[in-house]
Structures are given as C-alpha cells and as structure tokens.
Amino acid sequence: MRKLWLAMLLALGMGLALAQQVRIVVVSHGQAADPFWSVVKNGVEAAARETGARVEYRAPETFDMVRMAQLIDAAVASRPSGIVVSIPDGKALERSIRAAVRAGIPVVSMNSGSDVAESLGVLVHVGQTEYEAGLGAGQRMKAAGVKNAICVNHEVGNVALDLRCKGFFDGLGIRPNVIPVKIGDPTGIRNAVAAALQRDPTIDGVLTLGPTTAEPVLQALEGKKVTFGTFDLSPAVLTALSQRKMAFAIDQQQWLQGYLPIIILNNYVKYGLLPANKVIMTGPGFVTPENAAQVIELSKRGIR
Amino acid sequence: MAVKVQHERSLSRWQRLLLRPELGSIAGLVVVFAFFALAAGGSGFLSWDGTRNYLEVAAQLGILASAVALLMIAGEFDLSVGSMIGVAAISLALLAHPSYGNLPLSLAFLVTLGFALLVGYLNGYLVMRTGLPSFIVTLAMMFILAGANIGFTKLITKLTIVSGLNEKIAADPFAQLFTGSLLGLPAAVWWWLGTTAVLSFVLLRTPFGNWIFGAGGDANAARNVGVPVRRVKITLFMLTAAAATLLATIQVMGLGSANVLQGQGKELEAIAAAVIGGCLLTGGYGSVIGAGIGALILAIVQQGIVYTNIDLDWFKVMVGGMILGAVILNNYLRRLSLQVRR
Numbered sequence: 001m002r003k004l005w006l007a008m009l010l011a012l013g014m015g016l017a018l019a020q021q022v023r024i025v026v027v028s029h030g031q032a033a034d035p036f037w038s039v040v041k042n043g044v045e046a047a048a049r050e051t052g053a054r055v056e057y058r059a060p061e062t063f064d065m066v067r068m069a070q071l072i073d074a075a076v077a078s079r080p081s082g083i084v085v086s087i088p089d090g091k092a093l094e095r096s097i098r099a100a101v102r103a104g105i106p107v108v109s110m111n112s113g114s115d116v117a118e119s120l121g122v123l124v125h126v127g128q129t130e131y132e133a134g135l136g137a138g139q140r141m142k143a144a145g146v147k148n149a150i151c152v153n154h155e156v157g158n159v160a161l162d163l164r165c166k167g168f169f170d171g172l173g174i175r176p177n178v179i180p181v182k183i184g185d186p187t188g189i190r191n192a193v194a195a196a197l198q199r200d201p202t203i204d205g206v207l208t209l210g211p212t213t214a215e216p217v218l219q220a221l222e223g224k225k226v227t228f229g230t231f232d233l234s235p236a237v238l239t240a241l242s243q244r245k246m247a248f249a250i251d252q253q254q255w256l257q258g259y260l261p262i263i264i265l266n267n268y269v270k271y272g273l274l275p276a277n278k279v280i281m282t283g284p285g286f287v288t289p290e291n292a293a294q295v296i297e298l299s300k301r302g303i304r
Numbered sequence: 305m306a307v308k309v310q311h312e313r314s315l316s317r318w319q320r321l322l323l324r325p326e327l328g329s330i331a332g333l334v335v336v337f338a339f340f341a342l343a344a345g346g347s348g349f350l351s352w353d354g355t356r357n358y359l360e361v362a363a364q365l366g367i368l369a370s371a372v373a374l375l376m377i378a379g380e381f382d383l384s385v386g387s388m389i390g391v392a393a394i395s396l397a398l399l400a401h402p403s404y405g406n407l408p409l410s411l412a413f414l415v416t417l418g419f420a421l422l423v424g425y426l427n428g429y430l431v432m433r434t435g436l437p438s439f440i441v442t443l444a445m446m447f448i449l450a451g452a453n454i455g456f457t458k459l460i461t462k463l464t465i466v467s468g469l470n471e472k473i474a475a476d477p478f479a480q481l482f483t484g485s486l487l488g489l490p491a492a493v494w495w496w497l498g499t500t501a502v503l504s505f506v507l508l509r510t511p512f513g514n515w516i517f518g519a520g521g522d523a524n525a526a527r528n529v530g531v532p533v534r535r536v537k538i539t540l541f542m543l544t545a546a547a548a549t550l551l552a553t554i555q556v557m558g559l560g561s562a563n564v565l566q567g568q569g570k571e572l573e574a575i576a577a578a579v580i581g582g583c584l585l586t587g588g589y590g591s592v593i594g595a596g597i598g599a600l601i602l603a604i605v606q607q608g609i610v611y612t613n614i615d616l617d618w619f620k621v622m623v624g625g626m627i628l629g630a631v632i633l634n635n636y637l638r639r640l641s642l643q644v645r646r
Contacts, residue, residue, distance in 0.1 A: 035465045035563070038458055061450075156617070179610070180619060184390070184568030186559050187364055187492075188606065191357045195610040198348040198357070212563055215467065219559065236467040236561060302462035 022053040022269050024262055025075035026084040028111065029068050029158075030059050034183075035211055036232045036254060040111065042302045043258025044084075051266040053081075063155050065092035072096035082106045082265035087113020087120070088160050094120060106268055108261040111254065112160040114279050123268065124275060126260045128252040128283030134164035134207075136284050137229055137250055138171020141205045144247060146172060146227050149205030150196055154183040154213045161209050164231060168207050183212050190216035197224065205229075211237050218245060233287060235299050241292035251295070252283030255303050325582030326594030328634030329601065332580060336601050336608075336626060344611035354611065356489065362603035363496035364551055366596045368570060369577035370496075370503045371547035373595035375540040376578050377507070379520035379587025380438040382544040384427060385574060387449035389567025391423075392416050392552035394457050397466040397562035404460065409557075410478040417549050423449070424545030428538030438541075446571065453564045467561030482557040492554045496596070499547065504592040512536070520587030577602055580630040582638075601626060 026044055030037030041057055048055035058075065060067035065088070073096050075083050083100050087093055087109050094116075100107050101121035109117045110126045117125035141149060149172055151165035156178070169176040179196055181189045197203050197220070205227045208214040211234030218240055221228055229248045230237055240246045260280060267273045287295055298304040340349050348354045368385060375382055399405035399412035407415070427445055431438045457464055473479045484491050507513040518526035519533045527533050548567065556562045579585065580601055581594025605626050609619050 031565070034565075035463050038462065038464050042462060178617075180617070182569065184386075184563075184565040184570070186555055186563075186566065188361055190559075191361055191607055192610050195348070195354065195357050195607055198351070198353055199344075199611045200347075211465065212565065215465075215561055216559060234463075234465055234467065236465070239468070 022051070022082070022266050023080045024048075024053055024055045024082045024084060024265050025078065025080045026055060026057045026258075026261070027068065027071045027075055028057070028059045028084075028086040029063060029065070029088045030086065030111075031062060035234050039302055039304065040254045040258035043255040043260075044262055045258075046255075047259045047262035047266075051262060053262060053266050055262060056080075063088075063158055065089045069093055069096040072100065076100045076103055076105060079103075080105065081269045082108065084108050084110055084261040084265065085113075085122075086111040087116060087122075088158050090116030090120065097122065106265060108264055110257040110261050118278050124261075124264055124278065124280060126257050126264075126280045126282060128281060129279070130160045130163040131167040133231070133250055133252070133284040134167025135171040136167075136286075137164075137207055137231075137248070138168040138173075140171075140248060140286070141168075141207075141227055141229065142172050144205075144227050146205035148174060148177075148200070148202045149207065149227075150177045150179050150193070150203055152179045152181055152189070152193060152206065152208045152213050152217060154181050154189075154209060156180045164209055165207075172205070181213060183210075186216040189213050190220045193217050193220040197221075197226070207231075214240075214246075214249075221245075233295065233299050233304055235296065238287070238292050238296045238299055241287060241289050242296070244289045247288070249287045250283065251285045251287045251304065253285060253304070254282070256282045325589060325591040325638075326597055327582075328637045329581045329594045329597040329630060331633055331637070332626075332630040333597050333601050333604075335629075336604050340604060340608035340611065343614075344608060347611045349608055349611040352488070354607075358600075358603045358607040359493050360490050361607055362596075362600040363490070363492040364554065365570070365573055365577055365602060366496040366599035367492070367499050367551050367554075368544075368547050368574040369581070369595040369599045370500045370592050371540075371544045372571075372574040373578040373581065373583050373590055373592050374503055374507060374516060375537075375544050376575070376583045376585070377520045377587060377590040378516045378537055378540050379523065380431065380537055380540065381442060381575070382427065382541060383439065383442040383571045384423070384445035384449055385544050385548045386567045386569055386571035387446045387453065388420060388423060388545050388548035389552045389555075389570055390562075390564050391449050391453045392420055392549040393556050393562035393566045394453055394466060394564055395419060396553060396556050397469060398457075398460065400472060401466055401469060402472065403468075404466075408478070409473065409476045413478075413549075413553055416553075417546060420545040420549040421542045424542035425538060427545070428541035431541070432534045432537060450564075450568075457564050464565075465561055465563045469556070470560035473557055473560055479557045482554045492558075495550060495554065496599075499550070500592055500596045507592055516540070517588060520589075522588070573602060574599075576627050580627060580634070582634055598630070601630065 058071045097120045107122045108124050109122045114125045114129045151168050155161050165178050208217050208230040210232050214230040215236050228246045231250045233249050237249050395416040396412050399407045400409050430441045482491050515531045515536045518531045519536045523533050577598035578595040580598030583590030
C-alpha cells in the first residue's frame, strides 16, 4: 500500500514537472501495421525529438471511426497543449473534434479531411487532397493511352480511399470499376486482380491505393501490357519503378504529415505563431522511373 | 457397439453415404460451382487459368482449415491462427533477410516453425491448465501475437513490411518446395492435398483419430477409458500453429515479402470452412475432407464473384449467404442421416 502512495506521489510530482512542457496527442486512423503510417509516426517522433515536446501517438487497431472518436475524446480529457488528428470521416469525428476546439485546445489535422478541417475549427490541415490526387493519377494514365482501368481498394468505406478511386475514374473519363480486397491476404489480392484481367482483357490500367496491395498486384501484372500506378511508396514499389515495371507512385510525403503538425503546434502553443495557409499541401508528388533512385535510400530509412 | 456395426452393415450404400459429415458440403459445392459456371462461365471462370486461380486461394485456406477442423472435432477453437500467420511471415522474412538475420531460408523456416510450435503448446497448456474456454485463451493470444508482431517489427525495421527477399528466394532450391508447380498446379495446392490426406488418414484410420473424436465428444468419458485428452488437445493446438506457419511460408516465398497484417481474419475463414464442411461447434463431429471442400466453396465464391457482373460491393453478403446456406443444408442432411440410422 505504501508503495502505491509513493508511486502516486511520484506521478503527481512528474505531472507538475511536465506541466511546463508542451504535450501533444496525435490521433490518427492509420492502422499501426500499415507501412504508410509507420512513416507518419517516424515524422512525428522526429519532430518530438527536435522540439522537445512530449508527443503521444494513438490509433485504433482497425479502421474504426467510433473507436477513433473515443480516442480523441480521451485525448481532450487529458488536457494536452495541442491535438493532431486525421479526419477520414468528418461526420463521424465532428462531435469529438468540436469538443476539443470548445475546450480551447488547438487542433491541427493531417493526412485526410482537408475539405472539412476549417469548418470544424481546425487551425491548419497538412496533407494532400485525395480526390485531386486520384484525378491526377487518372489524367496521367489517360495521357499514357489507358482506355479501361480498375482501382484496387483495400479499405472500402474509408472516404479518402473511395475519393481517390472516384477521382481516378473521373480523370480517365470512364465508368468506375473498383475491386475491393483484404489487406492481409496477398494471394487473394493477386488472384482477384488476375481474375479481373482475365474477365476483361481490355483492362490496360491498374491503380492501387497503397504499397501493401501494390506488391501482390505487381505479380499479377507480370508480363502483361498494363500501365500500373500506386499511391504511396515502399522499398518494393521503388524497386519496381526503377525496373520500369510501374509507371508512377503518388508520393504525398507523409513524413511531413507527421512532422509539420508537431512543429506548427509547438510554435503556436509557445509563441502564438501560425502559418496563414489553411491547407499546407504535402502532395501529390509523382515518383517515376526517372527519379526513383534518389528516393530509395530514404524509403529504406522509413522517411519516404 | 457391436450392435451398431451390425445395424450399419444392413444399410444400403446410399444410406451410408448420407451418414458422412462432408455430404452437405459436397452438395453445397455443386450448387455454388453451378451458380458461377452459369453466371460467369463465359468470362473465364471455367478456364484453366480461372480454375487455378481459385484452387490456389482454396489451397491456402484449406491448409489452415484441415488443422482447424481436427482441433474443432476435439472440441476446441484456435482464434490465434490468423495472427500466427502474420507472426510466422514476419519471423521468416526477418530471419532470412540479408539486412537482418541472413539465415538460409531452410533454417529460417525451422526456427519459425519451432517458435510457432511453442506458441501452439502455450495455447494448449493454458487451455488445459486454466480450464478456460479455448475461445477466450486464443482470443487473448490473437491480440498478443498481433500486437507483438507490430511492435517488434517496427522496433527492428521502423517499417511494417519486410520486403526484398525475391533474389534470395529465387536462388534457393529449398524455396522451390513452396513456389514451384507440378502438373500446372502451384505448390500450395499440393501442400493442401497432402495435409488434407494425411490429417484425414490420422482422423479416420489411427487410434489418435479416435482419441480426437473422444476428446471432443465427451472429454470426461474419454479420460475414463484412458484417452490422454490433454496430450491430444495440446498436440492439436501445436498443429494449427504449424499449419499457420506453412501457409505463411508459402505466402512469403511466393511474394518475396511479409507484412504484419498478413493472415488477418483467416482464423474465422478457417472456422467457416470447417463448419461448412460439417464440423460442429460443440466438437466430436466433423471431417477434414469436408473442411477442404468448405475452403474450396469459400474460394470459389471469393474469386468467382470477380468473374461475374455482380457489383463487388455486395461480395460479403454473398459469402455470408453461402455460409448460412451450407450450414443449414448440413444440418438438414445430418438430421436425415440420423433418421436413417434409426
């Protein structure tokens, strides 16, 4: 019992000591296991090291908006100096984010939610606009002569991913054809795309929405004349680019999506400084066979 | 007992067929195959490529389902097999990767298998020791494995994909066991046929098989007649973990990379396959061959729907409908067979 009291006193003392320190809670929807999000988290950690701010990173185990809202509510209750959120679904998270703003906690959003961030009272959004990024991919493929394409979606229901596919088909000017897949089943992904190509041999363009699906799809496209592009990078995607097995990868420089919000909040909390842009665009940048080599090294280090 | 044998001998061949637990799944297979042959036969589903496509998906699930079926017949669940696939995949990739373990693939496989058997043993030991339902124990293990997998992988690599094994795999004859093909069918299919044949033989033709039925039917009665229930169940938990490792190995060798989400949700698919194949959730009844057919049904639905004009948004409705239909059919046939027995 005495030990417990000591521990509580110690915790209280630490709490008082830390009260002077900037404390930021990051709540993202990214599954911890997604390689894309591990880069975001690496950016968060780097900014935390550089600013000396105390940063806690939280994310639901699966794509789960209810759980995410709960995580934001918990963050608000702990009264941090600032909160960083991703907003894949503005409607579902509206109440929690507004509660944070009402409590006087500065909120910066990142990755997804550029369209709703301002209306929810978020100070700045750091990210790329999904629909436009998809549109860019579609236009790129159209310019390359693609007539008929599929979009491989590994998280149907995630508005950001749905928007990418929508933009992609609008950019191509064709009827949507989305192939839903399970992220944990590489063989299922590969064979679903193989089946789609077999069913409709006129398909000459494929877009995947992340590296976890891009790798199995690469196998399905082996030896076929199909223009293949993906969102986001991984070492394997970069290798495929440098071998010209892929046309492009859309890089949204997600390292910055983790890094910049911490820097922005740190400066805002300490000095009341804030960039004037409502949306700071980190993408879309296109990595192509021409510029893949320089990105490879950074990708291995979890920075791109 | 002797009376029953006498009675069964007097049954016609047709009636004896009705007594088989996999009969419902065979009927289900015919229905599902006919549906897709009609709906998508013209777009490649019936072609050799289409057949190989769903056979490969069926094989991967079937390897898992054959082991899970034995465990379910023994009256236990293993919800941790899905996470175990991810752990085994990452373990194999990290141990073999030139930048990390750089072990030969065969050694990396053996170490991974050893670890999986340990996890399986732990599952079994905890279930037998605590007397808690295996549903709960392995549910906990599912979370522990999934979390530890993400944590360790990020600690070591900063990423959640371990990729870049392709050259090493291409140069290693051991990998041929998992990536090669024979008679035009990928290795996974042969592994599936092999595991199904061996485990079915064990279940139906060996004393250990009788022990499995006994342990699942009535553990206390089985103990009283000298069945080593504890050993049987722990062995079967080790078997499901080993099956998960085999599946993970096939996937990693085929793709040249592993990611921490691999195998997510496979535990429920394997249970679904076993149930479609005639296994009862309460244990004591079921079939390894049935589980294989269940895996085939699920794979045909999953891959077949891509060949049809059905909007893929509805895919899971189809899967759910198929599971429900197959199980209702199973139950109906089982009741019919019991009437036959009378």
